Amino acid sequence: MGLPFWAGVFGAVVSIVFLVRAWLELRKNREGHLRNAAMIHVGMAGMFLPACLFIMLAYL
Numbered sequence: 522m523g524l525p526f527w528a529g530v531f532g533a534v535v536s537i538v539f540l541v542r543a544w545l546e547l548r549k550n551r552e553g554h555l556r557n558a559a560m561i562h563v564g565m566a567g568m569f570l571p572a573c574l575f576i577m578l579a580y581l
Contacts (some may be wrong), residue, residue, distance in 0.1 A: 522581065529576035536573060540566040 543562035546555055 526577055526580040529573045529580065532573040533570060533577065536566045536570040540570070 539562050543559040543566070546559040547563070549556075
């Protein structure tokens with residue numbers, strides 16, 4: 522469990538934080554820039570989280 526594993530953990534934690542904050546923003550159901558940004562963050566976290574998990578498993 523070297524540096525790549527912990528980088529994967531850090532990336533997963535950051536991705537989860539962004540996903541939770543985006544989900545909370547989407548629950549407010551208000552139009553505007555914040556909603557658009559939250560939709561983009563959900564997509565980015567959806568791609569980044571599996572990549573972090575793959576890195577963590579590869580370097581376990």
